[in-house]
Ligand SMILES: Nc1ncnc2c1ncn2[C@@H]1O[C@H](COP(=O)(O)OP(=O)(O)OP(=O)(O)O)[C@@H](O)[C@H]1O
């Protein structure tokens with residue numbers, strides 16, 4: 038979990054390799070209208086995110102064995118939906134300073150998410166609460182080192 042640009046896809050793929058788990062890219066499960074909205078610079082509403090989160094949860098249930106999912110899961114209620122998956126769910130919240138996020142999103146090409154949506158992503162973010170199983174990971178290292186830290190916490 039984490040706002041756009043924190044490295045969910047990059048780190049998630051590496052973590053899945055380490056775990057021998059299936060990797061699920063949450064971005065691929067958005068209804069086309071959601072992608073069009075984000076591409077046009079509009080932040081998604083809770084109502085727009087609902088069918089997407091349902092699909093992410095279904096993808097977790099469809100994969101055999103463990104899954105690593107790249108999904109922003111910004112708000113507690115969104116994570117509550119994902120926790121309805123059949124297997125136990127643990128979150129790793131990737132945390133990156135906003136100025137670094139802005140640099141990354143400005144440099145990234147070939148992705149629908151515009152850097153202008155970063156402020157709304159940060160405003161929407163609800164960090165993990167004490168009763169949520171998971172960890173916060175400060176991303177001050179290479180993607181492989183970050184994946185290794187998550188793996189070490191949940192081998
Ligand atoms: N640890 C890191 N250090 C430096 N750059 C990184 C790191 N992790 C990812 N990046 C770079 O930051 C950019 C964003 O990474 P990525 O696309 O994985 O993020 P994301 O959280 O999946 O984004 P989104 O939610 O918008 O899909 C990419 O250009 C990626 O190469």
Ligand SMILES: O=C(O)[C@H](O)[C@@H](O)[C@H](O)[C@H](O)CO
Nearest residue numbers: 040041042064081086109150
């Ligand atoms: O809930 C959201 O606002 C969206 O899921 C975004 O986070 C994007 O999917 C992703 O970050 C874009 O790359």
